[in-house]
Amino acid sequence: MSDFRPVQMRSPVLTVRRVDAYHAITVVAPGVAERFRSGQFIAVAVGGDQSGMLLRRAFAIHDVKPDYGGTVEFLFAVRGGGTAWLAERRSRDLLDIVGPLGRPFPLPRDPVNCVLVGGGYGSAPLFPLAHTLRGRGCRVDFVLGAASADRVFSAITARRVAETATFTTDDGSFGVRGRVTDALPQVIEDARSDVVYACGPMPMLREVSAMAMRHDIPVQVSVEETMACGTGVCMTCVVPVVGEDGITRMVRSCVDGPVFRGERVRFDDVGTIPFDALGAPGWKARGGDDPVSAREAG
Amino acid sequence: MSPDLRVRLGDVELANPIMTAAGCAGAGRELAQFFDVARIGAVVTKSVMLEPRAGWPAPRMAETPSGMLSAIGLQGPGIDVFLQRDLPWLLSRGGRAVVSVAGGGSAEYAELAGRLSEAPGVSVIEVNLSSPNLADRGRHFTDDPAAAAEAVRAVRSGARSDIPVFAKLSPDVPDLVGLAGACVEAGADGLSMINTVRGMSIDTATMRPAVAGGMGGVSGPAIRPIAVACVYEVHAALPDVPIIGMGGVRTGSDALEFVLAGASAVAVGTVIFHDPSACVRILREFEEALGEHGVARVSDLVGAAHRPMGAALGR
Numbered sequence: 001m002s003d004f005r006p007v008q009m010r011s012p013v014l015t016v017r018r019v020d021a022y023h024a025i026t027v028v029a030p031g032v033a034e035r036f037r038s039g040q041f042i043a044v045a046v047g048g049d050q051s052g053m054l055l056r057r058a059f060a061i062h063d064v065k066p067d068y069g070g071t072v073e074f075l076f077a078v079r080g081g082g083t084a085w086l087a088e089r090r091s092r093d094l095l096d097i098v099g100p101l102g103r104p105f106p107l108p109r110d111p112v113n114c115v116l117v118g119g120g121y122g123s124a125p126l127f128p129l130a131h132t133l134r135g136r137g138c139r140v141d142f143v144l145g146a147a148s149a150d151r152v153f154s155a156i157t158a159r160r161v162a163e164t165a166t167f168t169t170d171d172g173s174f175g176v177r178g179r180v181t182d183a184l185p186q187v188i189e190d191a192r193s194d195v196v197y198a199c200g201p202m203p204m205l206r207e208v209s210a211m212a213m214r215h216d217i218p219v220q221v222s223v224e225e226t227m228a229c230g231t232g233v234c235m236t237c238v239v240p241v242v243g244e245d246g247i248t249r250m251v252r253s254c255v256d257g258p259v260f261r262g263e264r265v266r267f268d269d270v271g272t273i274p275f276d277a278l279g280a281p282g283w284k285a286r287g288g289d290d291p292v293s294a295r296e297a298g
Numbered sequence: 299m300s301p302d303l304r305v306r307l308g309d310v311e312l313a314n315p316i317m318t319a320a321g322c323a324g325a326g327r328e329l330a331q332f333f334d335v336a337r338i339g340a341v342v343t344k345s346v347m348l349e350p351r352a353g354w355p356a357p358r359m360a361e362t363p364s365g366m367l368s369a370i371g372l373q374g375p376g377i378d379v380f381l382q383r384d385l386p387w388l389l390s391r392g393g394r395a396v397v398s399v400a401g402g403g404s405a406e407y408a409e410l411a412g413r414l415s416e417a418p419g420v421s422v423i424e425v426n427l428s429s430p431n432l433a434d435r436g437r438h439f440t441d442d443p444a445a446a447a448e449a450v451r452a453v454r455s456g457a458r459s460d461i462p463v464f465a466k467l468s469p470d471v472p473d474l475v476g477l478a479g480a481c482v483e484a485g486a487d488g489l490s491m492i493n494t495v496r497g498m499s500i501d502t503a504t505m506r507p508a509v510a511g512g513m514g515g516v517s518g519p520a521i522r523p524i525a526v527a528c529v530y531e532v533h534a535a536l537p538d539v540p541i542i543g544m545g546g547v548r549t550g551s552d553a554l555e556f557v558l559a560g561a562s563a564v565a566v567g568t569v570i571f572h573d574p575s576a577c578v579r580i581l582r583e584f585e586e587a588l589g590e591h592g593v594a595r596v597s598d599l600v601g602a603a604h605r606p607m608g609a610a611l612g613r
Contacts, residue, residue, distance in 0.1 A: 005331040052364040054572045229571035232328040235370045236359040250352050272355045279350035
């Protein structure tokens with residue numbers, strides 16, 4: 001796996017642009033671009049070397065191109081001081097980035113029918129995935145949703161890449177009024193989908209996973225949990241995930257994820273330590289447990 | 299000529315004084331993707347306990363001015379996995395292992411020290427005295443010098459005599475020097491300071507505490523002046539006791555500040571989250587700073603800020 005190790009680099013900014021309600025930054029980062037696989041993310045330092053904002057911001061990689069030796073694009077919404085600073089970057093500014101980080105989306109061996117479900121800018125990592133899947137002969141259908149029209153990310157690209165693209169908005173300003181989960185069952189049936197990929201807020205991922213399980217097809221979700229480091233050392237971004245051995249562990253979404261099998265994530269227990277999780281208060285080792293396999297969870 | 303960076307922690311010699319801080323580097327495996335862990339003085343591992351432990355629920359952290367608030371709750375897989383998986387990996391890469399231990403009582407501390415002493419390659423045992431004391435309503439051991447001393451005594455009695463035992467102190471105590479003295483009297487060969495500073499952050503959007511544990515520990519550059527004061531004060535009182543200094547070290551000059559205050563070695567913590575290569579960068583900057591001052595041996599500088607004007611380098 002050492003070939004896939006992340007790199008840290010100072011990357012020149014190529015472009016900063018507005019995309020719908022979001023910002024997108026493209027940086028020259030050949031070391032990241034050549035290692036990248038769909039679903040992985042980067043961790044960006046904000047505010048400059050002496051900034052009081054110490055924690056890196058993690059962003060899914062949205063696009064990778066071979067131009068200029070390898071460029072990487074990521075998408076973000078301005079939410080606080082760190083993202084506001086990022087939005088003010090200009091061409092040739094340097095960004096300290098670490099990546100690619102995290103476990104990518106697993107890809108099917110055969111050309112199967114894939115439905116890609118995204119909420120808000122959570123749809124960003126689904127676009128490189130769609131390209132990869134198309135390159136393998138898979139059918140791709142998109143279901144993208146958001147609160148309003150300007151927050152449905154890159155509808156035009158979705159239409160171009162996919163066999164079908166369905167859009168939902170909470171206020172009905174674009175596509176169908178409602179949620180992605182309102183539209184998903186019909187898409188799964190019409191497209192005879194074999195697998196679901198999803199990225200977005202936790203409640204959406206929970207519903208999408210439940211829906212895929214009802215249709216008896218596998219679902220891969222990319223979870224969002226706040227991270228301090230992105231590299232696996234700080235232990236802040238844990239989610240309860242059931243391992244192949246049936247044991248729930250608090251696993252790091254940065255290095256054990258961010259992509260997990262949807263049915264293994266205990267969505268109802270996110271933000272808690274489930275009573276039966278490994279190492280929970282009162283937890284007792286049962287015969288045959290092998291805690292060494294903790295990393296294989298998910 | 300490059301300066302002599304070797305430092306001593308009791309009977310153990312390190313090639314240089316820069317190490318990781320407990321809980322900020324795992325056992326080195328993740329950071330090895332960014333630099334060779336054998337290059338730094340030592341890797342201080344995340345605190346290990348006897349049994350697996352799930353810790354606090356998420357959210358576990360919030361960014362604070364020049365720092366972070368965290369409440370992890372000592373999540374870890376337990377000593378068996380540590381000895382099977384993490385320690386052998388670190389040693390196989392040529393890393394020096396300082397192993398942090400956390401227990402709920404004296405018996406657990408003693409057993410951890412014993413288990414670590416049976417394994418080859420443990421350079422130093424660091425006693426995390428900020429774990430919940432099960433016998434005392436979950437208060438921290440450092441809340442009471444007698445309880446801290448008892449935990450240190452347990453580790454010292456369980457550990458092989460050639461492995462130095464360092465007590466890690468919290469700054470949130472009324473009498474730090476008294477606590478340090480009690481730990482040394484109980485057999486600590488050295489002191490690590492400081493642990494995080496108690497703090498809280500409230501999310502004004504949700505109107506709830508920002509971390510699930512409510513209170514947490516503040517770390518990062520925000521606490522550096524507090525940490526330097528603690529090291530300075532304890533070194534003045536106990537000049538012969540080696541100290542590993544830590545708290546918001548971000549640059550080589552920050553590390554030098556701790557050495558001048560009285561630290562023999564300096565651990566890098568939260569800044570690793572900001573910069574995974576921080577330890578080797580800080581080591582390089584530290585070495586450059588010594589060169590600029592014309593210092594031949596880093597050990598000459600330990601506690602130099604305590605000396606009268608004009609005698610800072612002891613020449």
